[in-house]
Amino acid sequence: VIELGQPEHSVVTTCAYCGVGCGFKAEMKGTTVVRMTPWKDGKANEGHSCVKGRFAWGYATHKDRITKPMIRAKITDPWREVSWDEAIGHAAAEFKRIQAKHGKDSVGGITSSRCTNEEVYLVQKLIRAAFGTNNVDTCARVCHSPTGYGMGQTFGTSAGTQTFKSVAQADVIVVIGANPSDAHPVFASRMKRRLRGSAEHPGARLVVIDPRRIDLVDAPHVRADHHLALKPGTNVAVITAMAHVVVTEGLVNEAYVAERCDSKSFNDWRAFVARPENSPEAFEATTGVPAAEIRAAARLYAQGPNSAIYYGLGVTEHAQGSTMVIGIANLAMACGMVGRDGVGVNPLRGQNNVQGSCDMGSFPHELPGYRHISDTTVRSQFEAAWGVTLDPEPGLRIPNMFDAALSGSFKGLYCQGEDIAQSDPNTQHVQAALEAMECIVVQDIFLNETAKYAHVLLPGSSFLEKDGTFTNAERRISRVRQVMPPLAGLADWQVTQKLSTALGYPMHYEHPEQIMAEIAALTPSFAGVSYAKIERLGSVQWPCNESTDEAGTAIMHRERFVRGKGRFFNTQYVPSDEKVTQRYPLLLTTGRCLSQYNVGAQTRRTPNNQWHDEDRLDIHPHDAEARGIADGDWVGISSRAGQTVQRARVTERMQPGVVWTTFHFPESGANVITTDSSDWATNCPEYKVTAVQVSKVMQP
Ligand code: SF4
Numbered sequence: 001v002i003e004l005g006q007p008e009h010s011v012v013t014t015c016a017y018c019g020v021g022c023g024f025k026a027e028m029k030g031t032t033v034v035r036m037t038p039w040k041d042g043k044a045n046e047g048h049s050c051v052k053g054r055f056a057w058g059y060a061t062h063k064d065r066i067t068k069p070m071i072r073a074k075i076t077d078p079w080r081e082v083s084w085d086e087a088i089g090h091a092a093a094e095f096k097r098i099q100a101k102h103g104k105d106s107v108g109g110i111t112s113s114r115c116t117n118e119e120v121y122l123v124q125k126l127i128r129a130a131f132g133t134n135n136v137d138t139c140a141r142v143c144h145s146p147t148g149y150g151m152g153q154t155f156g157t158s159a160g161t162q163t164f165k166s167v168a169q170a171d172v173i174v175v176i177g178a179n180p181s182d183a184h185p186v187f188a189s190r191m192k193r194r195l196r197g198s199a200e201h202p203g204a205r206l207v208v209i210d211p212r213r214i215d216l217v218d219a220p221h222v223r224a225d226h227h228l229a230l231k232p233g234t235n236v237a238v239i240t241a242m243a244h245v246v247v248t249e250g251l252v253n254e255a256y257v258a259e260r261c262d263s264k265s266f267n268d269w270r271a272f273v274a275r276p277e278n279s280p281e282a283f284e285a286t287t288g289v290p291a292a293e294i295r296a297a298a299r300l301y302a303q304g305p306n307s308a309i310y311y312g313l314g315v316t317e318h319a320q321g322s323t324m325v326i327g328i329a330n331l332a333m334a335c336g337m338v339g340r341d342g343v344g345v346n347p348l349r350g351q352n353n354v355q356g357s358c359d360m361g362s363f364p365h366e367l368p369g370y371r372h373i374s375d376t377t378v379r380s381q382f383e384a385a386w387g388v389t390l391d392p393e394p395g396l397r398i399p400n401m402f403d404a405a406l407s408g409s410f411k412g413l414y415c416q417g418e419d420i421a422q423s424d425p426n427t428q429h430v431q432a433a434l435e436a437m438e439c440i441v442v443q444d445i446f447l448n449e450t451a452k453y454a455h456v457l458l459p460g461s462s463f464l465e466k467d468g469t470f471t472n473a474e475r476r477i478s479r480v481r482q483v484m485p486p487l488a489g490l491a492d493w494q495v496t497q498k499l500s501t502a503l504g505y506p507m508h509y510e511h512p513e514q515i516m517a518e519i520a521a522l523t524p525s526f527a528g529v530s531y532a533k534i535e536r537l538g539s540v541q542w543p544c545n546e547s548t549d550e551a552g553t554a555i556m557h558r559e560r561f562v563r564g565k566g567r568f569f570n571t572q573y574v575p576s577d578e579k580v581t582q583r584y585p586l587l588l589t590t591g592r593c594l595s596q597y598n599v600g601a602q603t604r605r606t607p608n609n610q611w612h613d614e615d616r617l618d619i620h621p622h623d624a625e626a627r628g629i630a631d632g633d634w635v636g637i638s639s640r641a642g643q644t645v646q647r648a649r650v651t652e653r654m655q656p657g658v659v660w661t662t663f664h665f666p667e668s669g670a671n672v673i674t675t676d677s678s679d680w681a682t683n684c685p686e687y688k689v690t691a692v693q694v695s696k697v698m699q700p
Contacts, residue, residue, distance in 0.1 A: 014470050014478040016055035016463035017115060017597050019187045019349030020044050020164070021472025022053050023538075026464065031484040033057060033464065043539055044164060044472055050185035051595050056606040060462040060484075064446050064605060067488045070457040075435070079457065084490060084498065091414075091456045092502035094439035095131065095460065098412040106410055107439075108135025108401055111362040112417030113351035115492055116468025116480055118515035120353070120360040121368060122496045122507070123416055127395075129388045130505035133678045134373055134395030135410075138362035139418045140354050141398045142425070145475065145682035146316040147347045148358055148370070150325025154333070154343075155556075156563025157370060157525075158358060162308065162344035163541065163554040165472045167194050168293035169342025172307040173302055176328065177235065177314020177688075178348050181215035182594040184473075187348070188216070191310070195222045207297045209238060210314060211589060212618075212660060213653045226297040229655050232587045233576035233689040234287040236320045238294060239327035240571050241280040241287070243273040245298035246334055253302075259331050262565040269330060269568035286573070288609030288655075302335045306342030313350060315590075317634045317688045319576050322681035327571040338566070339557040349473035351598070352463075356471035357525075359542070360519070365394035369523040385522055388505070398424070399676065399683045402433035412439040414499070417460055422599045422666050425674040425685040426641050443495060446601050449666055458495050459488035466491035468512045469534070471542070475553070477529060478539040528552075576689045577677050580657070584639060584691035587658050590670055600664035615668040617646045617661045619694065620654040629696050636697040637661075639690050642672040645700050659694060 007027035015022040023042020027034045036057050040047035070079040070086030082090075095107050111120045120138070127136040140148070148158040155161070164187055167173065173191060180188035195216075208217050209228045228239050246252055247270050251666040257266055276282060280291035280298075287294075301307045309332060315324045325446070328345055329338075339344040349355050361368035371378040374392050383390055396404060398420070404410035413434075424430050428564025434440060434453035442454040445462055465486040472476050482491075490498070493515065493692045497507040509515050513531045520526045527545040534540055541552035580587060595611040597603045617635055629635055631650040634642060637659075646661060646668045654660060663670035677686040 002465050010481045011481050012039055012479070013463065013481045013483065016352050017052040017056070018184050019351060019354060019473035019475055020184050020271045021352065021470055021478055022049055022186055023478060024049070024053060026483040028483060032299070033060070033483060044474065044476055044478070045186045046388060048186045048189060051608060051611070052597055052603060056608045057464070058601045058607070059602040059605040060485070060532045062605040065487055066447055066457060066459040069459060072455055075453055077454065084453050087456055087458060087497045088495070089460070091441045093455045095412050095503060098438055099131070102409065102411050104132045105135060105395070106326065107131055107412035108133060108137070108396055108410065109414040110298070110398060110416065110418050110420065111136065111138045111357050111360070113139050113354035113357040114417045115353065116466065116512065117353065117356040117360055117471060117477070117519065118468045118512040119416070119493045119496065120357045120362055121515060121519050122405050122493050123414070126496055126500045126505070127414070128390055129386045130500045130503040132388070132391070134364045134391050134393065135401065136362060136395060137319065137364055137398045137401070138357045139351070139423065140358050140362065141683065142423065142685050143313055143350050143685045144316055144354060144358070146321030146325050146679050148363070149322040149681045150329060151345070152370065153569060154326055154329035154567055155338070155561045157556070159355065159475050160344070160346040161338055161556045162346050164190060164346065166341050166555065167191050169309060170194060170206045170306050170308040171304050171342065172207070174301055174307065174309045174396055175216055176209040176309060176311040178310060178312025179210070179214040180310070180589060181219065183312065183350065183592050185594065192219060192222055205300055207300060211655060211658050216391050225300065226293055228289045230292055230588045231288040232658060233318060233322040233578065234573070235315060235318060236327055236571050237287045237573040238282040238289060239324060239331060240273055240278050240573055241283045241294045242298035242301065243327070243331050244278045245280065245295050246302050246331065247274050249299070251299065251302035251336050256336030257334060260561065260566055262567045265568040269570055272570040283573070292486065301331070304335070304337065304343070307335065308342060308344050308346065310346045310348055312348045314688055316679070316684055317686060319677055319679060319686045320574060321679040321684050323571050326569045330568050330571065331598070333566045335567065339555065341555060347473065353470040355473055355475065356469070359471060364397055368519060369525050379524060385518070389408055397683050398672055399678060402430060405436045406435040408436070411437055413437055414441045414443070414452060416443040416496070417475065419444070419448040419450050419599045419601060421453065422663070422671065425671050425687060426676040427669060427672045428642060429676055443492065446603055457619065461486040461488065461491045466512070468493070468494070469516065476539045477534065477539045477542060479534050479628060481529070529588050532698060539656070576686065577673060578686065578689045578691045580691050586692050586694055588639070588673060588690040588692045589658060589660050589688045590639065590674065591660060591664050593664070596662065596664040598664070599666070606662065612664070615646050615662045615665045615670055616649045617659055617694065618649050618651050618654050619659045620656045621650050621652060622656045623659070623694070624648060626649045627695055629694070634697050634699050635694050637673055637692050637694050639673040639692045641674065641675045641690070644669045644672050645697060659692065
């Protein structure tokens with residue numbers, strides 16, 4: 001613990017880690033943060049916090065921070081510190097040179113879910129208006145893009161249907177492919193309070209669908225009624241089998257479906273899931289889950305009376321990620337579990353502003369507010385406001401950018417606050433693509449793995465250095481407030497603005513509040529959002545244009561779905577391409593731990609490192625014994641994509657045949673092993689299913 005003295009004043013802001021979006025008071029002495037104290041009036045956390053938000057903020061002033069812009073001609077050259085004007089001028093000249101030679105679509109950009117809504121909006125505006133291309137994507141591509149697709153198709157918009165506090169009204173809680181205790185700790189505590197219950201209000205029942213025996217399965221005073229420990233890659237079989245039970249056992253909420261859902265798609269779906277090949281018994285060998293368990297879980301969910309589903313990346317990061325999101329939505333609609341307190345479908349967003357980065361038009365096919373770029377009416381609104389002509393064709397997704405780089409048609413990338421060289425799957429493929437580009441501009445607070453391939457490094461600013469807003473997993477828009485000046489002199493939105501101006505498309509914002517005013521004017525779901533309103537109310541939940549409540553919409557789809565009638569889709573189970581073989585007999589799945597965060601760039605530079613200072617491979621005792629592996633031994637992990645070395649943790653939290661690890665440390669490179677297999681609809685990588693071999697090795 002570093003003693004920094006007594007605070008003199010405080011600034012209320014929002015945590016920059018997970019999608020819970022906890023409010024904090026940054027307690028200050030001058031311009032130095034003394035401590036971060038959870039804000040008792042924060043609606044997402046009500047005074048609670050976890051080890052990340054509470055203790056892992058020191059990275060903001062870590063000695064590794066990049067504070068000077070840098071350029072170099074080749075990635076083998078040393079970096080040369082230059083002025084902001086020279087760095088931005090150089091980047092703009094390079095992008096112009098590339099576009100003049102290879103066409104406007106030879107460049108693109110990646111927005112950051114770590115940055116504010118205003119900054120994300122500006123980056124996608126820069127790509128579309130200044131570059132003149134729709135080659136813009138976001139790191140949500142590799143996490144919740146299937147949520148965007150699946151919820152968009154079924155409900156009409158991509159967002160959690162509930163507010164966090166609504167879990168207190170749930171009678172049955174279903175957690176699928178998520179480990180809230182580690183990844184969303186403050187919401188997990190709220191969920192556990194409901195599961196424990198009280199004398200007056202008995203605890204909710206719990207179903208966990210996850211290959212691992214996660215903390216919630218048997219946390220203190222919490223016990224899952226059913227843990228469906230499925231084999232990785234069989235989510236769709238499980239959700240379809242649950243639907244089979246609902247349909248064949250007369251558990252459909254017929255009145256709800258008749259009033260709220262599209263009848264033709266429902267009837268098609270009902271006939272599909274009722275087929276014998278979709279029964280729990282038929283899927284038993286595939287999923288590894290006893291049919292009786294699936295039947296019991298389905299009955300529990302359907303009979304509620306109030307059942308809520310919370311899911312994470314264990315749903316989306318699959319070749320059938322979008323199908324699974326649709327399967328969850330189908331089940332919820334069939335049982336009438338959307339549109340009131342205590343029910344709903346809720347994606348637990350990993351990053352602080354991944355909801356916002358999606359809302360702000362970061363996808364190559366969508367303008368802010370999830371409106372398709374081919375929609376002439378919508379496009380013309382933006383064209384009028386921005387004074388440009390927009391391309392009606394969707395641009396490249398991140399994996400397409402990599403492929404195009406390797407085939408020679410994609411040459412320049414602006415990457416803000418995203419370490420694609422560490423976080424994206426099949427590292428070797430990503431590295432080869434980055435090496436093939438002529439100009440990579442990285443804007444980040446650290447010299448990250450992607451910066452090794454960059455030609456221009458623009459210093460980024462941490463959440464403590466800028467004003468703006470984040471949107472959490474319950475669509476809550478909260479203020480981020482500057483508590484100290486940007487270490488490099490400019491906040492991220494100012495850098496983007498300068499780059500746009502240098503490219504010949506001037507931007508003249510003086511404060512992020514003006515950017516939010518533009519967002520609100522052009523995005524119906526953000527209509528009515530303003531800094532003044534957030535100041536007054538603490539936070540607001542979008543959509544703000546459909547509610548009589550000034551603070552926005554806590555529960556979505558109350559009377560009708562955003563798309564009108566909820567639409568069903570058949571969810572045909574397709575086995576993953578990743579299959580165990582004699583050579584690769586185990587299935588690897590990946591995730592996160594409590595004290596570290598994603599690629600670890602921030603948390604590794606804080607005291608949180610003491611609790612988890614390496615990536616470890618979790619392996620079941622049977623698999624360990626068969627390989628002569630003891631707890632703490634070094635093991636080699638190899639897949640069809642690559643290999644790495646970690647220490648083993650022997651634990652019965654794993655099921656035999658399945659191993660698990662994190663990707664917080666670049667040196668153990670878990671994504672060297674993962675393949676580039678991806679979701680059929682969105683290209684979200686299949687991080688959760690990789691066939692591997694594990695063997696004991698000498699300490700490297
Ligand atoms: Fe930050 Fe999430 Fe922890 Fe809250 S739960 S303090 S938002 S990391």
